[in-house]
Amino acid sequence: MNKIIITAGLLFGSLLSGASYAHFSTIECNDCSASQRLQQADTNLVDQAHESIFVVDFVNHSVSKFQADGEVVKAVTMTLSENIDINHEYNHRKTFLRSVNAD
Numbered sequence: 802m803n804k805i806i807i808t809a810g811l812l813f814g815s816l817l818s819g820a821s822y823a824h825f826s827t828i829e830c831n832d833c834s835a836s837q838r839l840q841q842a843d844t845n846l847v848d849q850a851h852e853s854i855f856v857v858d859f860v861n862h863s864v865s866k867f868q869a870d871g872e873v874v875k876a877v878t879m880t881l882s883e884n885i886d887i888n889h890e891y892n893h894r895k896t897f898l899r900s901v902n903a904d
Contacts, residue, residue, distance in 0.1 A: 825855055825886065832860040835876075842867035843874040853877070855887055857898060864898045 830841045838856045846854050846869045853868040864887050866879040879900040888898055 825853070825883070827855045827857050827864075827887065827890070829859070830856050831858055833858055838865050839867065839874065839876065846874055855879075855883070857887070857891070859894065859896060859898075862896055862898055863901045865901045
């Protein structure tokens, strides 16, 4: 009986953790300046229903988070868990992306 409860708990936990990866949207902008990252985020946030977007730069090994605040798109600081999730998503590239603080 205990094995069934433990197994069910593990399966339920894996479903919840897998769903968290679907809640972020990324775009690639390699070797971009801060203004170019903001422009890419602004353009792509208009087209999507997401509240935030991550701009990934594989040349500089960095990732930036942008959020829409009404009509204005601004850079915001990422959480550690968001940075880990992004790195997990791009694990196949064998690179580690560091978060870039809000400009």
